[in-house]
Amino acid sequence: MNRKLQALAGLFAFLLLASGCNSGSSDPATSSATDGDQLAPQVASYDLAVGKQRFLVGLLSQDTELVGGGTVNFKFAYLGTRSEQTAGEVVAESKAAYLPIPAEAGGPEPEVPDKPSILSGTRGSGVYSTDATFDRAGFWGVVIEADVEGKGRWTGRSTFEVFDKHRFPWIGEEAPRSENLTVDSTDAPRSAIDSRARGGQDVPDPELHGMTVAASIASGKPTLLVVSTPTYCVSRFCGPITDMVQGLSKEYSNEANFVHIEVWRDFERKEVNRAAAEWAFRDDSVTEPWVFLIGADGKISGRWDNVATRREIEPALKALKAS
Numbered sequence: 001m002n003r004k005l006q007a008l009a010g011l012f013a014f015l016l017l018a019s020g021c022n023s024g025s026s027d028p029a030t031s032s033a034t035d036g037d038q039l040a041p042q043v044a045s046y047d048l049a050v051g052k053q054r055f056l057v058g059l060l061s062q063d064t065e066l067v068g069g070g071t072v073n074f075k076f077a078y079l080g081t082r083s084e085q086t087a088g089e090v091v092a093e094s095k096a097a098y099l100p101i102p103a104e105a106g107g108p109e110p111e112v113p114d115k116p117s118i119l120s121g122t123r124g125s126g127v128y129s130t131d132a133t134f135d136r137a138g139f140w141g142v143v144i145e146a147d148v149e150g151k152g153r154w155t156g157r158s159t160f161e162v163f164d165k166h167r168f169p170w171i172g173e174e175a176p177r178s179e180n181l182t183v184d185s186t187d188a189p190r191s192a193i194d195s196r197a198r199g200g201q202d203v204p205d206p207e208l209h210g211m212t213v214a215a216s217i218a219s220g221k222p223t224l225l226v227v228s229t230p231t232y233c234v235s236r237f238c239g240p241i242t243d244m245v246q247g248l249s250k251e252y253s254n255e256a257n258f259v260h261i262e263v264w265r266d267f268e269r270k271e272v273n274r275a276a277a278e279w280a281f282r283d284d285s286v287t288e289p290w291v292f293l294i295g296a297d298g299k300i301s302g303r304w305d306n307v308a309t310r311r312e313i314e315p316a317l318k319a320l321k322a323s
Contacts, residue, residue: 038062039156041144044127046287046305048134049166055132056307057096057144057158058125061118067154068126069113071095072146076132079139079159088141096130096144099309102240109310117149125236127307134162167282168290171303175223175294177214180261180275192265192273195231205242207249208260213275216257217298222320224248224256224313227279228289229263238289241308245291248310252317263288295320 044056057074059067075093080086100112103124110124119125134140143157169175181193183203190197197203208226216223226245228238242260249258263286265273272281280287293302293316302316 037156038148038151038154039067039144039146040064041142041156041158043142043158043160044306045160046290047163047166047168047170048160049163049170050134050137052131052133054129054304055096055142056099056127056129056305057142058127059116059144059146059156061154066119066121066125067116067146067148068098068100068119068123069117069149070115070147071097072116072128072144074128074130074132075143075145076134077141077143078136079141081138090143092133094130094132096128098126099129099307099312100124100126101237101307101309104239107240113149115149116146116154118151129307137162137164168287168305169279169292169300169303171300173300175213175217175225175292175298175300176278177217177298178261178275178278179212179214180259181209181273182211183209188265191231191267192262194260194262195229195264195267198231205246205249205260207253208242208246208258211257211259213259213261213294216259217294219257220296222256222296222301222317223259223292223294224252224317225259225261225279225292225294226289226308227261227263227276227292229267232264232267233288235289235306237307241289241291244308244310244313248314248317256317256320293317293320 040060040062042058044058061067074096075090077088077090078086079088098112100110101124102109103122139159140162141157141159146154148154181188190203193203193209203209224245226242228242230239230242261276262273263276265271272286280290291304291308292300295301301320
C-alpha cells in the first residue's frame with residue numbers, strides 16, 4: 001500500500017482544519033475535506049528528514065494546468081505516524097518562491113509573472129521552494145494558499161513522509177569517491193557515459209565527462225556534480241539542469257571541477273550505472289536529477305534534488321570558491 005494512504009486515518013482532522021480555514025467556516029464539522037481545493041499540489045522533494053532543508057511543491061490546477069510565478073504560502077502540520085495520529089494542527093508557515101525551468105534543454109530560463117498564474121507549456125515548468133524545518137519523523141501535511149491571477153484565492157493540500165535520517169548523501173557527509181565513466185572509458189557504450197550519445201553520436205559536454213568524482217576530489221578543487229539522465233528523465237528536468245551545470249563549467253572551470261554521471265548503463269534492461277547508484281539509487285528505485293556541491297575537503301556542502309537552478313547554485317559555488 002502507498003505510504004501516504006497508510007496515513008489517511010490521521011489526516012481527517014488536518015483536512016477539516018484546512019478546509020475550515022479556507023472556506024471561512026467557524027465550525028470544521030460542517031466543512032467538507034475537499035471544500036475550496038482548486039489546486040492539486042505534488043510534493044517534489046525526494047528525501048525529507050528531520051531538520052532544516054529545501055522543500056519543493058509543484059502546483060497544478062484541478063484541470064492539470066501548471067501554476068507558477070510569484071510566491072505562495074505554505075502551512076505545515078504534523079500528522080503523526082502509522083500507529084499514532086495527531087490532531088493535525090498547523091505548526092509552521094512560510095513563503096515559497098517559484099523556481100522556473102526552461103521548456104527544453106538548451107533553452108533560456110523562462111520569464112514568469114510576478115504573481116501566481118496559469119502558465120502555458122511554452123513558458124517552461126517549475127516548482128515552488130521554501131526552507132522547511134521538521135522536528136520529528138512521521139507523516140506531515142502541507143496546505144498551499146495562492147492568490148492566482150484572474151482566479152482569486154486558491155488552495156490545495158498534500159501529505160508526505162519525513163524520515164529520521166536522509167537516505168541519500170547529505171550536507172556535511174563525506175562524498176562517495178565514485179569511479180564514474182568518462183570519455184576515456186572503454187568498457188561501456190557511449191550512451192552509458194551520457195544517454196544523449198546514442199546511435200554512434202559523440203558524448204556531449206566534454207567539460208562534464210573528463211574525470212571521475214574520485215579524481216576530482218583528489219585534485220583538491222571543489223566539485224559540482226550532476227546526476228541525471230537527459231534522454232530518459234521522467235520529470236524532463238534533467239536536460240535543462242545538465243545544460244545549466246555545463247554552462248557554469250564554462251565560467252568557473254578555473255575554480256571548480258564539473259562532473260556529470262549518467263543514471264543508466266542500459267536503460268532497456270534497467271541497469272543503473274554503479275556510480276549513479278551511489279548517489280541516486282535507494283529502495284530499488286532511481287530518483288533524478290540531483291546536483292551536489294562538494295568542497296575541496298571532499299565533504300558535501302550543497303544538495304539540490306529534482307529541480308536545481310542557477311540562481312540557487314551559483315551563489316553557493318561562489319561562496320565555496322571564496323572560502
